[in-house]
Amino acid sequence: MFRRLALVAALAVVAVGCQQESPAGSPLDAFWSAAAQTDDQRSEVLGRTRALDSCALLPRAKLAELGSVIRVGTKDLNRCEAQLDVESHTKGKRVSWGVDAPLKEAPYESLAPGKGTVERIGAATVALLSDQEMDPSAAAVRDVQRTCSAQVRFPAGAGVTLAVDTPAGTEPCAFAKSVAQVIVGEWNREPRQGDSEDTVTTALTGADPCAVLPRLGPAARATGRELARCAVTLRDQEITLEYEYSGAEYMQSGLLAFTVGARPVYAVEANGYTFLDAAVGTGFEPAAESASGPLLPVIHVAGADRAALEEVMRQALSLFP
Template sequence: MWRSTALAAVAVLVCGGCGDNGDDTTAPTTREALPSPVLPAPPPEFWSQVPQNREQRATVAQATRQVDVCAVLPRERLRTLGEIQSVTVGLDSCRAIIDSDVPGAGTTLTWHATLLPELPPGQGDIKRIGEANVRLVPDRDTGAPRSCGATAQFPAGAAFYLGLTTPPGTNPCARADELVPGMIERWRQSPPQGTSPDTVPTVLLGADPCAVRAKLPDTVLDEEQRLTQCLFGYRGQEITVGYEYRVPEYLAADSTEEHIDGRTVHRSVSVYDRTIPIYTAAVGPELPPESTAFGTRVPIVEVVAATDEVARDVMSAVLTLFPQR
């Protein structure tokens, strides 16, 4: 069964922006870049099957990247909580402010996708909702909580986290308890990137940071699977390739500008070990104003290696995945 549903999930590539809904005029409307191609939505039972090997885990990771996380808690559900002040996005996350943006006066919700083979030991109550394991953790052991975290983990190894802060006199864990079942069901439907009008298309949406391995010889994939980073061995070094949205001013901070294959790249060093080079490059335009929290963001790729020669080699390959437009 796992093989049949996995093959259905990876059979063809489709456009991730086809589900865009422009009816909600309160959401961002700028569409400057198309999302990366995405996999077709797998059937709901895909998320209930435990992967048995690295290849199957990689398929789950890629399917997880295709889920439009904002669509897992859409505006129509948020409106039942109060007046929406804003909805902002990250590469694999969404954030909503309800009723008031004054700290402590309104409700703030943040939720993001992740990979979690199992719920690790920890505090909080665990229960089953369908085939998902759900843990609720209040911010304090005694007294009324002001914030609460909820993690829902599927047998396939995908998971999402929901964090809430609520005004005094309301129980954030009770609110999370109300929201999570619907989020689980919407996740099982695998809404593709672009389903939510709040999700801003960029070249990084749904993109696999391990895709660069196909352009490099003799790489060895690390056992750990991540959504927005790939760890692998190459030329005798441990390589990290990461995708994210970053404040544009931080891109060039404490760095020197270089050019690789005609593209501008910024070289910096690790704050933990100044002998380790870090190469960073923007691969798309800035996201629309007000679509991201705490300032404008730009999609970037980043490569970390032990030497400049290898880091440049890998960055050159990564940039071919994101040709200039």
């Protein structure tokens, strides 16, 4: 039950120098202009990125300059989606975007080496890859819809991943570049979580999954830190703790394993691993269409040792009384 991978895009790019101007003309804050070198600096990048409101990086007023806004809102934790022009997925424009840190190498880079373009927008580098470059043979799909994947990258190691759909006969990466220009212009404001009226805030909004470590005692340490994921080693057991939004039907597909207070914890076992899930709030309707209905804020814990997993889940739930 590891996290479903959204096909969002990026090409690895080189960090750029400091105090370069954004399209709006204001210099990029010095913090975002230099690559993080130490653990403390990387931790601060995570914290400040986690505090950003993804939806506010594409305000409705700016989206309206790119098309008629049909709907916009929270799609997943740290991720938003907007539908422009018409509701139809193939006839309108759809943008899905979210903040991320540390930025990773593009998942498809090995599939399309040397393809795509990398451009500069102010202080950021922007990588774009169209469907045509990714798979020139998929002409039938392009007759219905065009897609572009992109990544806006700031020198500190944070940025925004984008997925854009546009109607057939259009150039999706040109539209993605217009979206990226807005994001670069808004980034320096560092809009706080909840600044956008379209953002759904939950118990997990802005929460650090590695905050559980002190509650696990000196035997626990983090071997990896991301916005919504913490890789934990506890008594030589490798455990993944992740915050996510998940459909109730999906989460409850496991068996009821135990309860923590009034909160049920569900478990699935497969291939020698156990996956635990527990909700820490009520559901909400996502901006994106969801086959499983409303989304719940969920703590997800995975690993091989059941006792260690249960300990991590109990301590993680205690962070959300």
